[in-house]
Amino acid sequence: MNLSFRTNVNTDSVRATSLIGLRNGQLSDLLFTAAVWGAFLTVTVVFLWLVGDVLIRGVGALSWDFVVSPVIDSGRSGGIAPVLVSTACIVAVALAVAFPLALASAILISEFLPRTGTVSRLVIVSFDVLAGMPSIVFGLFGNALFNQLLGFGYSLLSGGLTLACMVLPFMIKANIDGLRAVPRSYREAGDALAMSRASILWHVLLPAAIPGIIAGVLLGMGRALAETAALLFTSGYVTRMPESLMDSGRTISIHVYDLAMNVAGGDQMAYASALILVVLLIIINFTVVRLGDWIQRCSLRA
Amino acid sequence: MTDRLLTWTLGAATLVVVSLIAVIAVFLLNESLDTLNRVGLGRFFSDSGWSPTMGRFNILPMIVASVLLMAGAVIVAAPLAVLTAVFLRFYAPSPVVDTGRRIIEVLAAMPSVVYGLWGLVVLVPVIAAWQQPGASLMAGILVLSLMIFPTITIVVHSGLTAMPQRYIEASLALALNRAYMVRRVVLPAIRASIAAGVTLGAARAIGETMAVMMVTGNIVAVPGDLFDPVRALTSNIALEMAYALGDHRGALYISSLLLLAVVILLVLINEFIVSNKCEY
Amino acid sequence: MDRITEAVTCTQKQENTSGNICLCTESLCLSYGTRAALENVSIRIPSRSVTAIIGPSGSGKSSFLCCLNRMTDLSGSTTVGGSVHLGEHDIHRDLGKNPIALRRRVGMVFQLPNPFPFSIWKNLALPLTHHGVANKRELSGIIEQVLRRVGLWEEVGGRLRDSALTLSGGQQQRLCIARALVLEPEVLLMDEPCSSLDPLSTKRIETLIGQLKDRYTIVVVTHDLAQARRVADHVALFWNVDGVGRLIEQGSAARIFQHPQHELTTTYLEGQL
Ligand SMILES: Nc1ncnc2c1ncn2[C@@H]1O[C@H](COP(=O)(O)OP(=O)(O)OP(=O)(O)O)[C@@H](O)[C@H]1O
Numbered sequence: 001m002n003l004s005f006r007t008n009v010n011t012d013s014v015r016a017t018s019l020i021g022l023r024n025g026q027l028s029d030l031l032f033t034a035a036v037w038g039a040f041l042t043v044t045v046v047f048l049w050l051v052g053d054v055l056i057r058g059v060g061a062l063s064w065d066f067v068v069s070p071v072i073d074s075g076r077s078g079g080i081a082p083v084l085v086s087t088a089c090i091v092a093v094a095l096a097v098a099f100p101l102a103l104a105s106a107i108l109i110s111e112f113l114p115r116t117g118t119v120s121r122l123v124i125v126s127f128d129v130l131a132g133m134p135s136i137v138f139g140l141f142g143n144a145l146f147n148q149l150l151g152f153g154y155s156l157l158s159g160g161l162t163l164a165c166m167v168l169p170f171m172i173k174a175n176i177d178g179l180r181a182v183p184r185s186y187r188e189a190g191d192a193l194a195m196s197r198a199s200i201l202w203h204v205l206l207p208a209a210i211p212g213i214i215a216g217v218l219l220g221m222g223r224a225l226a227e228t229a230a231l232l233f234t235s236g237y238v239t240r241m242p243e244s245l246m247d248s249g250r251t252i253s254i255h256v257y258d259l260a261m262n263v264a265g266g267d268q269m270a271y272a273s274a275l276i277l278v279v280l281l282i283i284i285n286f287t288v289v290r291l292g293d294w295i296q297r298c299s300l301r302a
Numbered sequence: 303m304t305d306r307l308l309t310w311t312l313g314a315a316t317l318v319v320v321s322l323i324a325v326i327a328v329f330l331l332n333e334s335l336d337t338l339n340r341v342g343l344g345r346f347f348s349d350s351g352w353s354p355t356m357g358r359f360n361i362l363p364m365i366v367a368s369v370l371l372m373a374g375a376v377i378v379a380a381p382l383a384v385l386t387a388v389f390l391r392f393y394a395p396s397p398v399v400d401t402g403r404r405i406i407e408v409l410a411a412m413p414s415v416v417y418g419l420w421g422l423v424v425l426v427p428v429i430a431a432w433q434q435p436g437a438s439l440m441a442g443i444l445v446l447s448l449m450i451f452p453t454i455t456i457v458v459h460s461g462l463t464a465m466p467q468r469y470i471e472a473s474l475a476l477a478l479n480r481a482y483m484v485r486r487v488v489l490p491a492i493r494a495s496i497a498a499g500v501t502l503g504a505a506r507a508i509g510e511t512m513a514v515m516m517v518t519g520n521i522v523a524v525p526g527d528l529f530d531p532v533r534a535l536t537s538n539i540a541l542e543m544a545y546a547l548g549d550h551r552g553a554l555y556i557s558s559l560l561l562l563a564v565v566i567l568l569v570l571i572n573e574f575i576v577s578n579k580c581e582y
Numbered sequence: 583m584d585r586i587t588e589a590v591t592c593t594q595k596q597e598n599t600s601g602n603i604c605l606c607t608e609s610l611c612l613s614y615g616t617r618a619a620l621e622n623v624s625i626r627i628p629s630r631s632v633t634a635i636i637g638p639s640g641s642g643k644s645s646f647l648c649c650l651n652r653m654t655d656l657s658g659s660t661t662v663g664g665s666v667h668l669g670e671h672d673i674h675r676d677l678g679k680n681p682i683a684l685r686r687r688v689g690m691v692f693q694l695p696n697p698f699p700f701s702i703w704k705n706l707a708l709p710l711t712h713h714g715v716a717n718k719r720e721l722s723g724i725i726e727q728v729l730r731r732v733g734l735w736e737e738v739g740g741r742l743r744d745s746a747l748t749l750s751g752g753q754q755q756r757l758c759i760a761r762a763l764v765l766e767p768e769v770l771l772m773d774e775p776c777s778s779l780d781p782l783s784t785k786r787i788e789t790l791i792g793q794l795k796d797r798y799t800i801v802v803v804t805h806d807l808a809q810a811r812r813v814a815d816h817v818a819l820f821w822n823v824d825g826v827g828r829l830i831e832q833g834s835a836a837r838i839f840q841h842p843q844h845e846l847t848t849t850y851l852e853g854q855l
């Protein structure tokens with residue numbers, strides 16, 4: 001072993017250059033600190049600009065009347081009552097269809113399939129593709145399948161079914177997270193009591209996974225509320241109060257889009273509707289995030 | 303007995319979900335096939351322009367626009383997102399961390415129409431005051447980058463939180479300053495998360511319809527510069543689907559297949575990155 | 583309680599102060615948030631020798647090491663009282679706001695090997711380039727020498743571009759020691775450097791410590807009393823008194839092992855022999 005440590009290197013060179021190095025280092029440290037603060041401040045300013053804009057322009061036209069009146073003059077006056085009803089119907093259809101499918105798939109994946117097996121990886125990849133698919137593509141698919149092939153036409157039903165396909169991967173993922181957060185010991189305790197898989201699931205796992213399941217439903221609701229492009233050619237544009245699921249109707253997102261793009265002088269009302277939409281989404285999203293944090297803390301404790 | 307039934311039910315439900323992607327692909331393909339046979343794939347790239355009612359099907363300008371929008375959005379959003387995530391993890395005083403998290407959450411929750419509305423009413427006039435006409439590639443890139451920013455930030459930030467504390471301790475013990483530590487140790491160590499965030503953001507950008515349609519002016523042409531109006535592939539579908547018939551409709555379905563292919567590619571890349579991520 | 587304080591002052595008076603004192607602390611206190619972890623630690627660490635810190639788990643040994651290179655700054659809620667002198671400088675007052683300059687002089691090796699997830703080369707080059715060595719030839723020279731010094735050159739010299747995570751635990755730990763050495767610190771702090779290693783790797787590192795002590799001041803925390811006997815010139819015993827870490831006794835290794843003065847020292851040494 002070479003015991004003459006660093007004989008042919010000028011030892012002092014490290015220390016000497018390091019003095020310069022340190023000064024350089026401090027300068028670049030300063031620049032980098034400025035950069036990260038700059039990035040954050042930029043984001044904050046744009047955020048305030050965006051949110052402030054929606055808030056300030058939206059609040060002016062907002063009133064109880066606005067919520068309960070019919071749409072008049074393409075939305076330039078009146079309110080958004082039928083739009084809210086259509087939105088509720090579409091979201092309800094989407095969730096009613098997606099929820100059981102999502103929960104069942106989540107249970108199969110988290111409880112019955114090996115976690116790292118090829119099958120579950122393939123399944124997960126297919127969900128990722130589904131989650132990343134552009135919403136307009138869902139719209140075309142929904143139009144071809146529900147509107148035309150199944151003959152539902154432009155209707156709340158077609159829109160809701162299309163959205164169900166769209167929100168599925170997000171709901172499944174939230175449900176899987178919820179189920180996986182349930183401590184392993186619960187399952188083992190159930191097995192030790194010689195309970196069947198079905199009754200362990202029903203009496204032990206599902207109750208314990210309720211936060212994750214709620215998070216999944218809320219997430220799906222948020223996605224559905226925010227969606228526009230997938231509905232343009234499935235649920236349609238109609239502003240009348242829907243009488244059945246087979247009627248066409250527009251969601252609040254489409255209403256915002258239509259007022260902004262196609263109705264001259266509709267900006268004010270677009271902002272008012274956007275404000276309602278944004279407030280709903282922020283509430284939903286915050287609940288989901290808090291539930292997620294909570295689930296994670298529970299699973300860490302377990 | 304009940305267990306068998308249960309497994310079958312669950313299996314059936316999962317099969318429905320998993321086959322959905324195939325069903326979607328089949329439907330899109332089915333709607334495109336006639337047109338593909340009649341018109342041929344080549345003409346979608348070589349025709350003299352896009353006027354499908356008169357039998358001209360060149361979608362190249364829109365592909366170019368979509369790619370430019372995606373690339374521009376990623377170029378603007380990715381550095382901003384990485385810096386913001388680093389800020390929240392290493393630089394922000396603790397009350398600011400919470401505020402920062404809320405801001406990212408709210409931005410992530412905003413629906414695309416609201417971004418579009420803001421872009422149309424606020425941003426486009428600002429750009430127009432600087433360079434006519436305002437509704438342009440530039441406006442699209444800015445709005446899109448704002449939309450994918452929270453996506454990338456969240457992925458990168460979770461990569462930062464998952465990175466073991468011992469790398470930070472080691473850096474400090476080696477007398478590295480904070481900037482050097484972040485640039486040379488932390489960011490290289492989480493490069494997989496950054497790549498994953500960027501592919502996710504890119505997928506979102508290329509698939510975005512509403513916000514892009516509302517701010518880019520929607521003129522079918524290859525843009526000469528950043529301030530020219532463009533029409534993205536997605537906007538084209540949304541704008542023309544309502545009245546499209548025959549080969550026109552088929553052409554729109556073909557462009558949707560193209561979008562689907564790009565997204566599948568991005569998701570697979572993302573999957574590859576994530577599954578090859580070193581487990582520290 | 584009083585008895586202990588008495589004993590501490592008593593051992594301090596008796597401490598022979600031959601040789602240069604490299605590091606010394608005066609009534610050092612440390613608390614994590616509101617919980618005190620160290621109280622009234624006054625220690626003298628002679629230069630160019632090995633000082634072993636021994637004591638039961640939770641007695642504040644690691645916390646003490648972290649005070650010496652201000653790793654305690656890492657978390658915002660820790661507060662440090664008293665003073666730490668490195669040579670003439672008070673590391674809080676004189677080295678002021680810049681712990682970087684301090685850590686440049688006081689290197690640290692951790693209990694678990696913590697190489698960066700990069701190549702072996704990059705692990706060693708990173709601190710050097712940061713501190714201003716840009717010349718590739720010079721880098722290679724230094725890297726080869728530190729690797730020879732820790733006995734890794736023969737083992738990994740041919741695959742410097744491989745990820746450091748592909749090394750075995752013992753190799754990783756020696757790489758971490760090499761990484762701490764490239765900056766030529768004056769003091770090397772080692773927190774249980776062998777606790778995750780096999781006997782052979784442990785032996786290598788002990789030999790290495792023996793070789794390093796004529797250039798560096800080494801402070802090593804260890805649970806292994808036999809190891810302390812083998813490598814240490816000086817020994818300090820920490821003890822957890824009412825939930826707070828205290829320095830019970832310090833002195834030359836020979837004296838502590840042969841004539842421990844404090845009954846806790848006797849108990850601890852006997853308990854483990
Ligand atoms: N980061 C921290 N935050 C809060 N308390 C801490 C922290 N680090 C250590 N402590 C507490 O300080 C006390 C001393 O811990 P320390 O790690 O210094 O002990 P130690 O002597 O090194 O023990 P061991 O031999 O097990 O490594 C312990 O009670 C521990 O719980």
Ligand SMILES: [Mg+2]
Nearest residue numbers: 643644645773
């Ligand atoms: Mg310790």
